[in-house]
Amino acid sequence: MLPLHLSKRFVQRCFPPANRLLTSATTTTTGDRRSSSPNQPPPPPIQVLLTESAGRGVFATRSIEPGQLIHTAKPLVSHPSISSVDKVCYLCLKNTPKCSEFQVEKVVFCSEECREQAKGFYEVEKEADWSALIAYCRTRGLKYPFLAKRLACMVISGVTSAECLDILQPARLSAEMISQMEEELCLLRGAFEDSGMNDKQLTFLNIEWYAGVLARIRINAFRIELAANAYEDLLALAAASVESEASVGNAVYMLPSFYNHDCGKTLYSSGFYEVEKEADWSALIAYCRTRGLKYPFLAKRLACMVISGVTSAECLDILQPARLSVEMISQMEEELCLLRGAFEDSGMNDKQLTFLNIEWYAGVLARIRINAFRIELAAHSYEDLLALAAASVESEASVGNAVYMLPSFYNHDCDPNTHIVWVENVEARLKALREIEAGEELRICYIDASMDRDARQNLLSKGFGFECNCPRCMSND
Numbered sequence: 001m002l003p004l005h006l007s008k009r010f011v012q013r014c015f016p017p018a019n020r021l022l023t024s025a026t027t028t029t030t031g032d033r034r035s036s037s038p039n040q041p042p043p044p045p046i047q048v049l050l051t052e053s054a055g056r057g058v059f060a061t062r063s064i065e066p067g068q069l070i071h072t073a074k075p076l077v078s079h080p081s082i083s084s085v086d087k088v089c090y091l092c093l094k095n096t097p098k099c100s101e102f103q104v105e106k107v108v109f110c111s112e113e114c115r116e117q118a119k120g121f122y123e124v125e126k127e128a129d130w131s132a133l134i135a136y137c138r139t140r141g142l143k144y145p146f147l148a149k150r151l152a153c154m155v156i157s158g159v160t161s162a163e164c165l166d167i168l169q170p171a172r173l174s175a176e177m178i179s180q181m182e183e184e185l186c187l188l189r190g191a192f193e194d195s196g197m198n199d200k201q202l203t204f205l206n207i208e209w210y211a212g213v214l215a216r217i218r219i220n221a222f223r224i225e226l227a228a229n230a231y232e233d234l235l236a237l238a239a240a241s242v243e244s245e246a247s248v249g250n251a252v253y254m255l256p257s258f259y260n261h262d263c264g265k266t267l268y269s270s271g272f273y274e275v276e277k278e279a280d281w282s283a284l285i286a287y288c289r290t291r292g293l294k295y296p297f298l299a300k301r302l303a304c305m306v307i308s309g310v311t312s313a314e315c316l317d318i319l320q321p322a323r324l325s326v327e328m329i330s331q332m333e334e335e336l337c338l339l340r341g342a343f344e345d346s347g348m349n350d351k352q353l354t355f356l357n358i359e360w361y362a363g364v365l366a367r368i369r370i371n372a373f374r375i376e377l378a379a380h381s382y383e384d385l386l387a388l389a390a391a392s393v394e395s396e397a398s399v400g401n402a403v404y405m406l407p408s409f410y411n412h413d414c415d416p417n418t419h420i421v422w423v424e425n426v427e428a429r430l431k432a433l434r435e436i437e438a439g440e441e442l443r444i445c446y447i448d449a450s451m452d453r454d455a456r457q458n459l460l461s462k463g464f465g466f467e468c469n470c471p472r473c474m475s476n477d
């Protein structure tokens with residue numbers, strides 16, 4: 001299952017003698033080009049070693065440039081989210097039309113290759129009736145039992161071993177969690193038994209196995225959100241996130257960590273609303289609602305702030321802009337038309353609106369696209385948490401979940417130097433966010449890093465069971 005260049009050599013490198021120290025990363029030659037043959041890509045410039053206080057971690061074996069692709073990783077196991085089952089490839093999670101020529105009963109595959117590869121588990125899976133397990137998970141907003149189901153099918157069909165996740169760190173489980181898992185296991189085993197499997201085939205499928213697998217999935221599973229490639233994808237993602245209850249709005253910041261109460265007062269309590277309330281925004285709202293657009297509202301607010309004089313038309317110029325395609329600009333022209341129209345109808349004159357041309361609007365949108373944060377308020381009550389969980393389960397932005405080997409060794413940092421992205425399918429891409437020196441630990445962020453320290457610590461402690469000791473948390477930021 002691992003990519004070729006991560007196979008044997010990777011396994012040897014990944015598991016050095018347990019007492020190997022942090023410092024050995026700086027002296028190793030792993031990752032240099034001496035060992036690579038002309039036909040093989042060089043091994044990734046990383047090594048798994050023991051850290052001082054966070055168990056194993058991934059370290060750079062040479063310096064890495066910002067934006068560089070460090071390595072890719074194929075999953076050990078993956079599964080589409082329930083709402084995406086008929087929209088994405090049942091194996092690689094690539095967006096796939098319902099009427100794909102590779103449709104097999106209720107599921108779709110993106111290619112003959114995926115359909116062939118999936119045969120291992122799918123031949124077993126399709127014999128059983130999963131409706132009880134699906135109903136159980138749907139009402140409780142559970143997604144991980146589907147990963148366990150797929151893994152069980154892979155074990156039964158012989159394409160993987162029952163112990164394949166054992167190397168990963170497990171979460172600590174409470175008595176409550178185990179009793180919930182007993183119910184899930186009952187439904188899983190029941191479905192297999194009803195499909196005619198015998199006890200011998202299901203020997204491994206006991207509570208020790210199931211709880212061990214779920215404990216590892218809990219800490220190591222990634223929620224897959226495909227990065228948008230096309231403008232249509234962006235529209236779909238925007239629509240999904242606009243609909244999602246989890247997001248309460250969007251904002252662009254300059255230096256979020258220096259953003260303080262006084263700044264907030266200046267920006268938000270004066271000026272723009274006097275301008276905004278004079279205009280009728282219904283056409284813009286209707287336009288954005290049907291297309292699932294949210295950023296025009298940020299542009300509208302910015303325009304009101306410029307008109308009322310609380311900010312300058314160039315205030316976002318310092319931020320990095322996204323590259324815009326011709327299609328995007330023509331869509332922006334329509335939005336601008338509605339925006340300008342609303343101001344003009346409210347009695348604004350040309351002089352007041354001089355700045356409001358397509359150069360300004362496209363420049364602002366290009367910056368918002370890269371720099372806007374989607375604001376999700378931390379949940380305050382159990383009901384809030386349930387609502388957030390339900391929203392995230394339903395959200396179209398996530399196409400599924402997967403567990404990987406190498407990415408599971410990356411520790412967390414609230415100010416990470418590496419990030420994990422999915423472009424087209426479940427294959428993960430680990431990329432450097434800034435320049436990384438040889439010997440430096442590579443860390444990704446497990447959560448939304450824009451939250452304050454207490455909220456981050458709380459989430460990491462509840463969700464992953466550890467107290468974050470990254471430099472940002474240590475400095476109380």
Ligand SMILES: C[S@@+](CC[C@H](N)C(=O)[O-])C[C@H]1O[C@@H](n2cnc3c(N)ncnc32)[C@H](O)[C@@H]1O
Nearest residue numbers: 054055056169408409410411412466468469470
């Ligand atoms: C996905 S695993 C990362 C690899 C793990 N260190 C190992 O040895 O397999 C997540 C676990 O690593 C540890 N960890 C990750 N980031 C950490 C951090 N910032 N502070 C403390 N512990 C951390 C915690 O034990 C956490 O549950």
